[in-house]
Amino acid sequence: MNKHSKKICLTLVLLALILVSTGNSASQTIKPAxxxxxxxxxxxxxxxxxxxxxLVRNGLIEAVGSAGKVQVPEDAEVIKAEGLTAYPGLxxxxxxLFLEPREQSQPPSPEELLRAYTQPAKPQEFPELLILEKxxxxxxxxxxxxxxxxxxxxxxxxxxxxxxxxxxxxxxxEDLNQMVLKQPWALHINFTTERGVxxxxxxxxxxxxxxxxxxxxxxxxxLQKYRSSPQFLKRPExxxxxxxxxxxxxxKKTVVFQCNNQEEIKRALRLIDEFxxxxxxxxxxxxxxVKDYLKAARTPLLVTLDFNPPDSSxxxxxxxxxxxxxxxxxxPANPANLAKEKINFSxxxxxxxxxxxxxxxxxxxxxxxxFETALKxxxxxxxxxxxxxxxxxxxxxxxxANIILTKxxxxxxxxxxxxxxxxxxxxxxxxxxxxx
Amino acid sequence: xxxxxxxxxxxxxxxxxxxxxxxxxQANGNLLIKKATILTVSGPAxxxxxxxxxxxxxKQIGQNLSAxxxxxxxxxxxxxxxxGIIDTHTHIALHGTxxxxxxxxxxxxxxxxxxxxxxxxxxxxTGGVTMVHTMHGSANVIGGQNVVLKLKWGKPSEELVVxxxxxxxxxxxxxxxxxxxxxxxxxxxxxxxxxxxxxNALIRRxxxxxxxxxxxxxxxxxxxxxxxPPATLLPPxxxxxxxTLADLLRGKLVARCHAYVATEMVEFLNLAKEFGFKIGAFxxxxxxxxxxxxxxxxxxxxxxxxxSWAYKMEAAEGIAYNAAYCTNQGLLVSINSDSGERIxxxxxxxxxxxxxxxxxxxxxxxxxxxxxxxxxxxHLVGSIEAGKQADLALFNNHPMSAYARCDMTIIEGEVYFDxxxxxxxxxxxxxxxxxx
Numbered sequence: 001m002n003k004h005s006k007k008i009c010l011t012l013v014l015l016a017l018i019l020v021s022t023g024n025s026a027s028q029t030i031k032p033a034x035x036x037x038x039x040x041x042x043x044x045x046x047x048x049x050x051x052x053x054x055l056v057r058n059g060l061i062e063a064v065g066s067a068g069k070v071q072v073p074e075d076a077e078v079i080k081a082e083g084l085t086a087y088p089g090l091x092x093x094x095x096x097l098f099l100e101p102r103e104q105s106q107p108p109s110p111e112e113l114l115r116a117y118t119q120p121a122k123p124q125e126f127p128e129l130l131i132l133e134k135x136x137x138x139x140x141x142x143x144x145x146x147x148x149x150x151x152x153x154x155x156x157x158x159x160x161x162x163x164x165x166x167x168x169x170x171x172x173x174e175d176l177n178q179m180v181l182k183q184p185w186a187l188h189i190n191f192t193t194e195r196g197v198x199x200x201x202x203x204x205x206x207x208x209x210x211x212x213x214x215x216x217x218x219x220x221x222x223l224q225k226y227r228s229s230p231q232f233l234k235r236p237e238x239x240x241x242x243x244x245x246x247x248x249x250x251x252k253k254t255v256v257f258q259c260n261n262q263e264e265i266k267r268a269l270r271l272i273d274e275f276x277x278x279x280x281x282x283x284x285x286x287x288x289x290v291k292d293y294l295k296a297a298r299t300p301l302l303v304t305l306d307f308n309p310p311d312s313s314x315x316x317x318x319x320x321x322x323x324x325x326x327x328x329x330x331x332p333a334n335p336a337n338l339a340k341e342k343i344n345f346s347x348x349x350x351x352x353x354x355x356x357x358x359x360x361x362x363x364x365x366x367x368x369x370x371f372e373t374a375l376k377x378x379x380x381x382x383x384x385x386x387x388x389x390x391x392x393x394x395x396x397x398x399x400x401a402n403i404i405l406t407k408x409x410x411x412x413x414x415x416x417x418x419x420x421x422x423x424x425x426x427x428x429x430x431x432x433x434x435x436x
Numbered sequence: 437x438x439x440x441x442x443x444x445x446x447x448x449x450x451x452x453x454x455x456x457x458x459x460x461x462q463a464n465g466n467l468l469i470k471k472a473t474i475l476t477v478s479g480p481a482x483x484x485x486x487x488x489x490x491x492x493x494x495k496q497i498g499q500n501l502s503a504x505x506x507x508x509x510x511x512x513x514x515x516x517x518x519x520g521i522i523d524t525h526t527h528i529a530l531h532g533t534x535x536x537x538x539x540x541x542x543x544x545x546x547x548x549x550x551x552x553x554x555x556x557x558x559x560x561x562t563g564g565v566t567m568v569h570t571m572h573g574s575a576n577v578i579g580g581q582n583v584v585l586k587l588k589w590g591k592p593s594e595e596l597v598v599x600x601x602x603x604x605x606x607x608x609x610x611x612x613x614x615x616x617x618x619x620x621x622x623x624x625x626x627x628x629x630x631x632x633x634x635x636n637a638l639i640r641r642x643x644x645x646x647x648x649x650x651x652x653x654x655x656x657x658x659x660x661x662x663x664x665p666p667a668t669l670l671p672p673x674x675x676x677x678x679x680t681l682a683d684l685l686r687g688k689l690v691a692r693c694h695a696y697v698a699t700e701m702v703e704f705l706n707l708a709k710e711f712g713f714k715i716g717a718f719x720x721x722x723x724x725x726x727x728x729x730x731x732x733x734x735x736x737x738x739x740x741x742x743x744s745w746a747y748k749m750e751a752a753e754g755i756a757y758n759a760a761y762c763t764n765q766g767l768l769v770s771i772n773s774d775s776g777e778r779i780x781x782x783x784x785x786x787x788x789x790x791x792x793x794x795x796x797x798x799x800x801x802x803x804x805x806x807x808x809x810x811x812x813x814x815h816l817v818g819s820i821e822a823g824k825q826a827d828l829a830l831f832n833n834h835p836m837s838a839y840a841r842c843d844m845t846i847i848e849g850e851v852y853f854d855x856x857x858x859x860x861x862x863x864x865x866x867x868x869x870x871x872x
Contacts, residue, residue: 200537204532206545225667229668312531
C-alpha cells in the first residue's frame, strides 16, 4: 500500500466514524431494538399470524413470526401488543404534501387580467424543478397522515404541464434528508393549459408535449454525435429544459401522467406508445370507463380515492343531482371495477383532504373492493410502482420498519390506528376529540 | 313547477340513456325498416318501401323485404327515411376549440381531444345528425387539424373517428383572426395580423417556411442515401407546425377556410394556386354569390349558414339566397350548424333553402350527399343506396317540411336515438321518483 492510498483509507475510516456518531446522536431516543409481541400480524406477503412477534432493529425488520418461533433478544424493548393488529405502513404514491393548494380555476379579477395582458407572457414550465428543494415540513401535517396509517408518500409538484420531479418520503420526523427514500422519483406531467400563453388549449398541450419529446430526442442525437466527433459539427445550444427531459425520454426513467378524465387516460397511453416512455398514470378516477385500454396497455396505475366526477364528464353535465349521485355511487366503485378486471393498481390520496381518506377507502370497500386488495393497493402495489418493493410494502425481514398498529381491522368502521412506527421510530397517535 | 318536472325528466333520462344506449338499443347492425317513404337522395323518392340493413350496411331497398330471423323490425308506415344528416362545420364533442395564443397553430389536432361525453352528441342525434366535421375554431389564420366523427353516443372516442374522410386543416380570414371585435386593453400588444392583407402575408410567410422545411429534409434524405454520408450528418429538427403545413403542400391535407368577403376568398384561391394546395371548402362564405365563376373554376365548394346574415360587419353583404343561388350555379354547397344547438335542426335550415329557389330534393342534398362529397366520404354515406353504410334518420314528416320531427337516428344499423323509447324511459324514471 503506498502512502497515497493509506491516506485515503484513513479518511474513509474517519468519515465512517463521523457517520456512525451522527447516526447515533440522531437516534438517541430510539431503542436499537423493539419486539412487538402477542399481536395479530397481517404481513401482506403471507398468511395472517394470529399471535406473533415482530423484531425491529436499527429501523429495519429483523424477524416476523408466530409467538413461539421468534426469540426475543435481551436487548430489545418489549412492546406488549395484545389486542392490536400490525400492518405494513400505508403508502400514498401521489400527494402534494406540504405544498400550497393548486390555484383554483376561478375567473381572474379585472386587475389580474390586465396584469396578464400587459406583462410579457411567461410559460410556467419547469421539468427541471426538484420538488424536494421546495418543501418545508410541517409537524401537524405529518401527524395527520400518520393518524390514517400512511407512513410513506410521494410528493409531486402541482403546477404547469411539465410539473417537475417528485420525491418519495418516509414520514419519520421532520428532517427532510432523513425522510428521503428516492430522489428524484419521477417526472410529472399534467394535461393542463396555460393562461394567456401557449399552449392554452387541450390540443395545444398535446402538440406541445409531442414537440418537446421530439426536441429532446433530437437534442440527444445531436449531443451524441457531437461527443463522438466534435469537429465539423456545430455544438448543440445548451437547453436546460431539454436537459431535464433527457433522463426521461432517452434513459426511460419514470414519467407520471396525471389523467383527470377518461379521455386523458387514452391520450397519455398514445403518448407513451409514440415515445416509448416508461410511464405511470395517476389520477384516473374514471379508469373503469376505459378498462379495456388499460388492460391492453398494462401501464402501472395510481388511482386516486377522490370520487369527484371530472368537470367534462357526462355525470357532471346533467346538473348537481346527477353529479352527486355519481360521486356517491359510481366513482367509489372505480377501484372495485378495476380489481374485477384484474387490473393492477395502487390507491392514492391525490386531491383528497387527509380526513377523507378513511371515509373514501371505506366507500371503495363498500362498493365491492375486497379488503385484501384494498390493503395491497396501499402497500405492496405502490411499493412496486415506486421500485421500492424490496424495502417497503410488506412485513418481512430486511425491510424498512414501517408498521402500523390498529385496534380492530384496518379501515373498519370502529377501527383506529393507535401507534405508528416509521423507520423503526414510534409515533403516538394523538386522540382526536372531534371524531364521531 | 312544470319547469321543475321537465328538468327532473331530463336529468333522469340522460343518465339512463348513457347506460342503456350501448346495450338494449342495439341490434348488431341488422335492421328491417318497413313501409317508409325512402328519400334516397341519389334518385327519386320510393314510396312505401322497405330497407334491409345487414352488418351495418344497406343490403336491399324494395317492397315486402324479409329479414333473417331475429332481425329487429321497425314499422315506419307514414314516415320518411332519409340518409343520416352530415354537419360539415361544428365544434362539438371536443375538449377545446381554439388555441388562440398564436395566429399560426397547424400542429394542434382536434382528433387528439375528442370528448365522447359531450351531451351535444345526443342533442345532434335527436335531429337526425349522424356525422360531423368537428373543427378548430376561427381565432387563428392557420388553426388546427380537424376531425370527422360519427355520433356513436356511448362508444369510446376512437370508435367515432371516420378514418376514410379527408384530413383537413382549418384556415380563417377576416374579423376573427384580425381580432377586430376585441377590446384592446391598455399596454396589451395587438396580435399580428390586424388586417386582411396581414393575414394573407402571414399565410404566404408560413407556407414559404414550410417549403424551406421540405427542402431541408430532402437535402438530408439525399445526403443520407449518398455513398459516403458524412459522420456528422444530423437530421433536421422535426417541427410539428411546419410538418403539418408541408403535408398541406404535399396534398396530404385539404384546407378548409373560414372566410366572409369575396376579395379575401379570391386572394385565398390565388394562394392555393401559387402554392399548389387543395381547398376543401370555404366556410360561411357570405359573399360567395359574388364570385361564383372564380369558385367554379377552382372547383371549391361552400359550407354555409342558410339565413343568419348581418350579425357582424363582414356579414353585412350576406344574403339568404347565397346557398340556393350558388347551388343553382353548379357549386357544391352544404349547410352547417357551427353550433351544438342549431345542429339538432339542420333539416329546418336546409328546408329554408326551398324558399330561396331550389327544390326539396336539392335542399336535402345540402345536408347529406353534398356534405359527404366535401368530406370525401360520399362513397360510404350521404344517400340511401345498397352497399352504403346504414346511417339513417327517420322522420314523422318530410324532413324539408316545417312540421318535421326526427323520431329515430341510426348509425351503421345501430339505433342511437329512439324518441319513443326515450320518452317512455323518462316517464318511468319520473314515476319512480314520484313514488319514492
